[in-house]
Amino acid sequence: MKPLFAALVLTGLVIPASAQAAAVISFDNTTSIADNNNFKTQIAALGLTKYDTTGASIVLDANSIITFHLMGSESSLNDTFSTVSSPILTTTESGSFQNNFAAPILLGSRSFNAGSLAGLLNFSSIGGKSATVGQNGFGIFLTRDQLSGTGVSTFYFAYDDEAKNADKDYDDMIIRATVTSAVPEPQTWALMLAGFGFVGGAMRANRRKARVAVSCA
Secondary structure (H helix, E strand, O other), X not given: OOHHHHHHHHHHHOOOOEOOOOEEEEOOOXXXXXXXXXXHHHHHHOOEEEEEOOOOEEEEOOXXXXXXXXXXXXXXXXXXXXXXXXXXXXXXXXXXXXEOOOOOEEEEEEEEOOEEOOOOEEEEOOOOOOEEOOOOOEEEEEEOOOOOOEEEOEEEEEEOOOOOOOOOOOOOEEEEEEEEEOOEOHHHHHHHHHHHHHHHHHHHHHHHHHXXXXXXX
């Protein structure tokens, strides 16, 4: 394999990839998912059997990109999910029932800085209450054995829009969030720089060979 071609191949193999990132979910009290949750069967199939709401937290351990999918909704209050990020992502469900678990609807991806997502992921509705991470109305689904403080790359959260006499079913809007890092791993950058150095060296060697060939002609 010629040196320049080998260098180009090497460089192609070291294009920065996303590093592992996680959302650290902390909680104190959990409740079993209510029987009146219209998606309890689909949620259970994902291994999610409980949730927490008031006082729970979601904290990113690094600058991250989060991709959101709408899994389902059950409401007649025109509920809205929105992010406080640039550009702002917002979506409103306009029907009384949607089941998208078999084919989740992509809402978009947004960048977030490391830290708490409280105030950055928000639910609101016409005629209902608003809620963000850690507030009553914002539920975070959890697996049976999930421990507080565990980092995950995918998590599910949901909305209960009742301002009064809340039914606590958390099925008015269910969102899946997938977390990836916004910053390549340091070792990936090192490999990439080494690859570019190899390319530069190979190009200089080729130029020297070309000059020698010309002078000998």
